[in-house]
Amino acid sequence: MISAKNISKSFKDVHAVRGVSLEIPRGQYIAILGPNGAGKTTLVEMIEGIQKPDAGEIRILGKHWSADEAHLRRIMGLSLQETTYIDKLTVEETLNLFASFFGLGTGVAPRILDLINLADKRKSYVMNLSHGMRQRLSIGIALINEPEILILDEPTTGLDPVARREIWDILVDLKKKETSLILTTHYMEEAEYLCDYIVIMDKGSVIVEGTLGDLLAAHTHREVISFTVPDRRGAEAFARVEGALGLVWDDKSNRGHLSVRDIVTSLPRFLEAVEREKTTLLALECRKMNLDDLFISLTGRHLHE
Amino acid sequence: MNRPFVNLVALQFKEFFREPEIIFWAFVLPIVLSWLLGIAIGSGGGSVSGKAAVIESPEATADYWTSWIARSRDASRGEHAIDFVILTRDEAILALKKGEISLFIDRIPGSDAVRYSFDPRSGEAQMTYLAIERALDGARPGARPPGEVVALRIQGTRYVDFLVPGLLAMDIMSSALWGIGWALIEIRIKKLLRRMAATPMRKSMFLASHFVTRLIVNALEFVALFGFVYFYFGVRIQGSVPALVAIFVAGNMAFAGLSILMSSRTANPRVGNGLINAITFPMTLLSGVFFSYHHFPDWAIPIVRKLPLTMLADSIRSIFNEGAGFAQVALPAFVLAALGALFFFAGMRIYKWN
Numbered sequence: 001m002i003s004a005k006n007i008s009k010s011f012k013d014v015h016a017v018r019g020v021s022l023e024i025p026r027g028q029y030i031a032i033l034g035p036n037g038a039g040k041t042t043l044v045e046m047i048e049g050i051q052k053p054d055a056g057e058i059r060i061l062g063k064h065w066s067a068d069e070a071h072l073r074r075i076m077g078l079s080l081q082e083t084t085y086i087d088k089l090t091v092e093e094t095l096n097l098f099a100s101f102f103g104l105g106t107g108v109a110p111r112i113l114d115l116i117n118l119a120d121k122r123k124s125y126v127m128n129l130s131h132g133m134r135q136r137l138s139i140g141i142a143l144i145n146e147p148e149i150l151i152l153d154e155p156t157t158g159l160d161p162v163a164r165r166e167i168w169d170i171l172v173d174l175k176k177k178e179t180s181l182i183l184t185t186h187y188m189e190e191a192e193y194l195c196d197y198i199v200i201m202d203k204g205s206v207i208v209e210g211t212l213g214d215l216l217a218a219h220t221h222r223e224v225i226s227f228t229v230p231d232r233r234g235a236e237a238f239a240r241v242e243g244a245l246g247l248v249w250d251d252k253s254n255r256g257h258l259s260v261r262d263i264v265t266s267l268p269r270f271l272e273a274v275e276r277e278k279t280t281l282l283a284l285e286c287r288k289m290n291l292d293d294l295f296i297s298l299t300g301r302h303l304h305e
Numbered sequence: 306m307n308r309p310f311v312n313l314v315a316l317q318f319k320e321f322f323r324e325p326e327i328i329f330w331a332f333v334l335p336i337v338l339s340w341l342l343g344i345a346i347g348s349g350g351g352s353v354s355g356k357a358a359v360i361e362s363p364e365a366t367a368d369y370w371t372s373w374i375a376r377s378r379d380a381s382r383g384e385h386a387i388d389f390v391i392l393t394r395d396e397a398i399l400a401l402k403k404g405e406i407s408l409f410i411d412r413i414p415g416s417d418a419v420r421y422s423f424d425p426r427s428g429e430a431q432m433t434y435l436a437i438e439r440a441l442d443g444a445r446p447g448a449r450p451p452g453e454v455v456a457l458r459i460q461g462t463r464y465v466d467f468l469v470p471g472l473l474a475m476d477i478m479s480s481a482l483w484g485i486g487w488a489l490i491e492i493r494i495k496k497l498l499r500r501m502a503a504t505p506m507r508k509s510m511f512l513a514s515h516f517v518t519r520l521i522v523n524a525l526e527f528v529a530l531f532g533f534v535y536f537y538f539g540v541r542i543q544g545s546v547p548a549l550v551a552i553f554v555a556g557n558m559a560f561a562g563l564s565i566l567m568s569s570r571t572a573n574p575r576v577g578n579g580l581i582n583a584i585t586f587p588m589t590l591l592s593g594v595f596f597s598y599h600h601f602p603d604w605a606i607p608i609v610r611k612l613p614l615t616m617l618a619d620s621i622r623s624i625f626n627e628g629a630g631f632a633q634v635a636l637p638a639f640v641l642a643a644l645g646a647l648f649f650f651a652g653m654r655i656y657k658w659n
């Protein structure tokens with residue numbers, strides 16, 4: 001349904017996207033994960049037809065942006081990052097404005113208001129909405145034309161957990177309608193909760209991708225010892241304990257993520273190393289590797305950076 | 306040492322000096338404006354420049370006036386630089402309505418004294434009158450019969466008659482530049498423009514909607530201002546109202562087109578502000594809104610006349626004060642409309658939607 005082949009994009013001396021290829025089947029929910037500056041927004045903006053790739057090809061339902069822009073605009077719903085709607089327009093007026101761009105009447109707004117749970121705010125000025133409500137309005141605008149493809153660029157960034165959950169509920173409901181979703185996020189749990197297919201990007205490239213099940217099967221057989229110590233002392237010794245696969249060290253927080261084959265074997269050796277190095281454990285957590293840990297082990301960075 | 310205050314100051318300097326356009330608008334524009342004001346008002350120590358007409362009649366022939374003007378110039382010893390033109394009375398009244406002169410002088414029959422005719426509420430006319438009188442008195446005040454003053458009340462010759470059409474034209478310009486140009490820049494800054502452009506919305510329609518909205522708003526502003534001066538100052542439209550509507554629409558087209566072109570690439574509020582000021586300030590000063598552009602050197606006048614605001618202000622003024630109709634404003638209306646269309650399509654071509 002959506003096919004991106006080897007697409008690249010640069011801005012002056014910044015390579016935002018480097019040779020990314022993706023195949024997204026109809027009706028799938030796909031999450032593009034990565035920290036700030038990973039190239040997620042540039043990638044989706046090329047799929048949205050907002051930016052042109054420097055190289056590569058994008059086809060959506062077999063169509064190109066250059067030849068079929070009008071058609072593609074009609075079947076897509078978008079929520080872009082940082083859009084500020086007109087302050088002194090009401091929620092309902094804003095929806096009606098965008099409905100009119102699709103040739104739709106005022107009858108659409110009440111349905112969308114119910115969908116995004118803003119019916120009681122329909123007469124409120126946009127300037128008086130909370131951040132979470134504005135994000136829901138943005139998603140409502142994206143849904144106004146009942147799109148076949150919905151692309152949401154970080155729709156929950158900066159929202160509190162309750163507001164985030166409200167947006168998740170809207171998106172889960174949409175799944176029944178076989179809408180395809182491309183969602184960029186730097187929240188791993190959001191990707192896990194909503195999406196069937198996950199693409200993890202860093203520095204403009206895809207570093208790993210697959211269905212949630214594939215990724216978990218391929219990587220989460222490992223286990224992680226996550227710990228905090230007062231300083232870097234002993235880090236080298238921890239990396240050499242029996243069964244260790246790799247240590248990612250964060251100098252700022254003095255935290256280590258030690259991935260191991262088997263925690264039962266490695267944990268006693270790790271604790272011995274702590275004692276031997278005469279350091280103190282300030283925090284310790286042992287768990288199965290999750291996608292967050294996978295990202296850290298692949299890039300050495302946190303998703304939230 | 307890493308002091309927050311020093312960093313804040315440095316940050317603002319860096320911000321300033323890393324934006325070449327801001328430097329241009331901040332430094333070059335005031336220099337250009339001061340130059341324009343300098344040549345308009347004069348830069349000598351208290352000297353007055355102005356234009357006055359002397360009225361040719363059987364009792365005061367061209368020869369009489371030529372010698373009178375020479376006497377006046379000699380007597381002034383450079384204290385004023387009044388330009389005199391010899392006209393008939395009807396020509397002088399028309400020139401007064403157009404702002405080409407600020408007063409006219411005729412000879413009192415059977416006397417060597419002269420009579421000054423002007424609107425006493427015009428500061429410029431008062432200054433010109435006083436400068437000529439002072440020069441003629443020279444070192445021997447009272448040695449000649451003093452000039453009489455006739456307060457002109459002829460419809461269209463008062464300063465307010467000159468001012469109102471200019472203000473109406475300036476309103477159209479300012480309203481378009483801020484109401485369309487600035488609004489579009491703001492929408493781009495809010496990233497709403499790119500969101501709208503990512504719908505099937507027709508882009509030309511989006512821009513045209515700004516023109517139509519502004520046309521209606523400007524019409525309301527026009528009516529409100531005219532209503533006030535109609536009742537308060539007794540300003541009347543002596544020419545054709547349909548011609549006024551035509552030049553009004555053409556003027557709106559010109560400035561709406563200019564606003565769209567001006568806003569086509571800018572996403573920085575300070576650059577946008579500078580651009581609007583760079584367009585509106587010079588035209589406000591040059592185009593004869595508050596004072597006649599005939600004060601400018603002769604070489605500058607043909608250039609000034611080609612400015613959109615001058616064309617618009619002159620056309621409105623000719624309809625208000627000189628009884629002009631379609632024929633008189635057809636050419637400027639066509640040029641303004643064509644300029645608007647040209648600016649609009651040029652703007653559309655280079656418009657930055659994303």
